[in-house]
Amino acid sequence: xxxxxxxxxxxxxxxxxxxxxxxxxxxxxxxxxxxxxxxxxxxxxxxxxxxxxxxxxxxxxxxxxxxxxxxxxxxxxxxxxxxxxxxxxxxxxxxxxxxxxxxxxxxxxxxxxxxxxxxxxxxxxxxxxxxxxxxxxxxxxxxxxxxxxxxxxxxxxxxxxxxxxxxxxx
Amino acid sequence: xxxxxxxxxxxxxxxxxxxxxxxxxxxxxxxxxxxxxxxxxxxxxxxxxxxxxxxxxxxxxxxxxxxxxxxxxxxxxxxxxxxxxxxxxxxxxxxxxxxxxxxxxxxxxxxxxxxxxxxxxxxxxxxxxxxxxxxxxxxxxxxxxxxxxxxxxxxxxxxxxxxxxxxxxxxxxxxxxxxxxxxxxxxxxxxxxxxxxxxxxxxxxxxxxxxxxxxxxxxxxxxxxxxxxxxxxxxxxxxxxxxxxxxxxxxxxxxxxxxxxxxxxxxxxxxxxxxxxxxxxxxxxxxxxxxxxxxxxxxxxxxxxxxxxxxxxxxxxxxxxxxxxxxxxxxxxxxxxxxxxxxxxxxxxxxxxxxxxxxxxxxxxxxxxxxxxxxxxxxxxxxxxxxxxxxxxxxxxxxxxxxxxxxxxxxxxxxxxxxxxxxxxxxxxxxxxxxxxx
Numbered sequence: 001x002x003x004x005x006x007x008x009x010x011x012x013x014x015x016x017x018x019x020x021x022x023x024x025x026x027x028x029x030x031x032x033x034x035x036x037x038x039x040x041x042x043x044x045x046x047x048x049x050x051x052x053x054x055x056x057x058x059x060x061x062x063x064x065x066x067x068x069x070x071x072x073x074x075x076x077x078x079x080x081x082x083x084x085x086x087x088x089x090x091x092x093x094x095x096x097x098x099x100x101x102x103x104x105x106x107x108x109x110x111x112x113x114x115x116x117x118x119x120x121x122x123x124x125x126x127x128x129x130x131x132x133x134x135x136x137x138x139x140x141x142x143x144x145x146x147x148x149x150x151x152x153x154x155x156x157x158x159x160x161x162x163x164x165x166x167x168x169x170x
Numbered sequence: 171x172x173x174x175x176x177x178x179x180x181x182x183x184x185x186x187x188x189x190x191x192x193x194x195x196x197x198x199x200x201x202x203x204x205x206x207x208x209x210x211x212x213x214x215x216x217x218x219x220x221x222x223x224x225x226x227x228x229x230x231x232x233x234x235x236x237x238x239x240x241x242x243x244x245x246x247x248x249x250x251x252x253x254x255x256x257x258x259x260x261x262x263x264x265x266x267x268x269x270x271x272x273x274x275x276x277x278x279x280x281x282x283x284x285x286x287x288x289x290x291x292x293x294x295x296x297x298x299x300x301x302x303x304x305x306x307x308x309x310x311x312x313x314x315x316x317x318x319x320x321x322x323x324x325x326x327x328x329x330x331x332x333x334x335x336x337x338x339x340x341x342x343x344x345x346x347x348x349x350x351x352x353x354x355x356x357x358x359x360x361x362x363x364x365x366x367x368x369x370x371x372x373x374x375x376x377x378x379x380x381x382x383x384x385x386x387x388x389x390x391x392x393x394x395x396x397x398x399x400x401x402x403x404x405x406x407x408x409x410x411x412x413x414x415x416x417x418x419x420x421x422x423x424x425x426x427x428x429x430x431x432x433x434x435x436x437x438x439x440x441x442x443x444x445x446x447x448x449x450x451x452x453x454x455x456x457x458x459x460x461x462x463x464x465x466x467x468x469x470x471x472x473x474x475x476x477x478x479x480x481x482x483x484x485x486x487x488x489x490x491x492x493x494x495x496x497x498x499x500x501x502x503x504x505x506x507x508x509x510x511x512x513x514x515x516x517x518x519x520x521x522x523x524x525x526x527x528x529x530x531x532x533x534x535x536x537x538x539x540x541x542x543x544x545x546x547x548x549x550x551x552x553x554x555x556x557x558x559x560x561x562x563x564x565x566x567x568x569x570x571x572x573x574x575x576x577x578x579x580x581x582x583x584x585x586x587x588x589x590x591x592x593x594x595x596x597x598x599x600x601x602x603x604x605x606x607x608x
Binding site for chain 2: 105106108121152
């Protein structure tokens with residue numbers, strides 16, 4: 001082994017040891033990093049969601065619903081999220097939302113436009129079943145035209161098969 | 171360094187950058203043949219002589235003709251370095267030389283001055299074995315339009331030898347997307363069918379898709395999201411004047427002109443789910459063709475204008491169906507492959523190109539209706555948007571290379587493929603134009 005290489009290795013090992021040693025003595029995590037439990041009860045005394053809850057209540061902060069390939073059925077994990085949004089719409093009659101339906105890149109673009117709309121309609125139906133009014137919801141399909149992820153991989157496709165909830169009036 | 175010398179260098183550099191590479195590479199379009207066809211007809215296109223008084227044209231007419239014949243898959247043009255004699259007229263051809271070179275056909279020609287600064291291109295086609303003249307014609311062209319003149323000559327040679335009208339002097343429409351995420355610039359482009367002379371028809375910050383040619387080649391219908399939702403526009407290419415044809419609630423998509431240009435098939439989901447409609451372009455009245463809860467979309471006219479092919483998932487997965495343009499029962503016509511969509515019909519109505527999916531593999535397949543069998547034509551994994559040349563000799567389609575979209579032109583037999591790449595962005599949604607009118 002060359003001398004300079006040995007020196008660098010030694011230096012690397014030393015810094016590594018320093019880092020390890022430091023870790024042992026590490027203080028408890030600062031308060032800002034801690035997970036603060038959020039109270040999901042609406043601020044309004046009557047148990048109703050208000051506009052400020054959209055950026056505060058975790059289930060209302062979730063605005064994306066994902067789908068299986070070539071399917072438009074709402075998965076179990078999305079039911080709770082949609083229940084929250086339906087309640088919000090029900091509690092706030094002037095609130096309006098656009099459901100943007102999307103598909104992954106596989107298959108033809110116009111068919112995917114249909115698929116994105118079918119997903120948007122499925123979310124729309126779930127929201128209405130939970131008390132939202134049809135007048136509050138608009139569905140727009142972008143098909144595969146607005147991917148959030150541009151690789152041709154399963155994980156990327158899974159991120160692109162989605163409906164995005166966009167509040168146009170709170 | 172003296173100041174004026176520095177200026178001179180700066181100007182030289184600018185000129186070099188401005189003119190580098192010619193029209194194709196300036197737009198970032200590169201063209202290369204990726205497969206070859208050993209059984210294609212050998213033809214020698216001898217460089218055309220310039221017999222005019224002024225400057226020779228900057229287009230190598232014979233090279234454009236040879237490239238056209240090469241990429242269609244039915245010919246194999248003799249490479250330029252292998253051309254050792256340069257006859258300009260039929261009586262100068264030594265047929266023995268071309269027999270040794272194993273050529274079936276030879277083309278000679280010359281470019282001459284014509285009135286008003288234009289050129290006249292005379293050309294002659296010979297059968298080498300029989301030493302017989304097959305064709306002797308002249309085509310005119312203005313400076314800057316000689317690629318077009320060369321494509322017209324290639325069309326005449328093709329028709330004489332193959333017996334079918336050539337489709338080299340045609341255009342293609344396609345969509346480009348440059349940028350990422352919310353910063354994408356979309357453009358609807360029109361270029362010569364070999365990728366040269368690209369011109370922007372529409373530029374948009376919102377998605378553009380599904381360009382469709384009017385049968386006279388003067389207009390394009392397309393889908394734009396510029397109004398927030400999908401809308402169908404029709405635009406005159408030469409003037410840029412355009413109008414909205416459909417902007418209903420829901421999807422407004424998949425426009426396709428009827429063969430006589432009086433009607434437009436389209437997809438609308440205003441009833442709640444995507445259905446096929448036919449719009450009378452004169453009266454602007456829609457008649458509904460399909461009524462099914464499945465996704466019905468991508469209607470294309472059969473050449474007789476009597477019926478439509480479309481994509482529907484009414485049987486579970488997308489498949490191709492046929493329905494009378496007046497409506498009625500739809501008949502499924504694709505049975506091989508679990509996913510078939512986006513049909514493109516050859517001019518004879520006997521072959522149908524489509525996207526065929528199996529597992530994670532999507533390729534272009536051609537269904538032969540007489541045999542009832544389909545055959546894969548492309549080797550990719552995410553190939554889509556097939557579009558037949560107006561003479562059925564080739565198919566344009568879109569493919570993925572890494573995370574970028576590129577276009578391919580493949581001969582109808584699948585043997586010769588050519589790649590058209592836009593250097594910095596996605597190229598997609600190719601649509602081959604109808605024949606051009608002289």
